[in-house]
């Protein structure tokens with residue numbers, strides 16, 4: 233497996249820390265890392281709230297990347313609960329496609345870190361509702 237996936241995994245693992253922050257807010261049960269076009273790794277955790285105010289770890293990581301002035305993703309990795317297997321949800325895929333409508337299909341997504349199973353966004357989302 234490409235060493236950058238290991239770096240992304242370690243970065244995501246470093247912020248993985250499930251916490252009940254208040255009666256209504258929990259965070260950190262899932263963490264994610266995105267690799268930007270410039271080779272930097274940005275992380276995020278999921279935030280779960282009442283009334284759908286929360287956010288997935290992947291989108292939080294992408295927003296972190298954008299907060300830091302970067303807008304192009306190369307790779308996405310998330311650590312789901314119990315370090316299981318998982319791909320970005322529909323909302324996260326939608327954000328990725330809207331962010332990079334002409335090139336999102338080349339973005340690589342780690343589907344199962346334990347097996348090194350990688351899939352492209354083009355395989356996950358071959359047809360976009362607008363494009």
Ligand SMILES: [Zn+2]
Nearest residue numbers: 288320321324
């Ligand atoms: Zn999501």
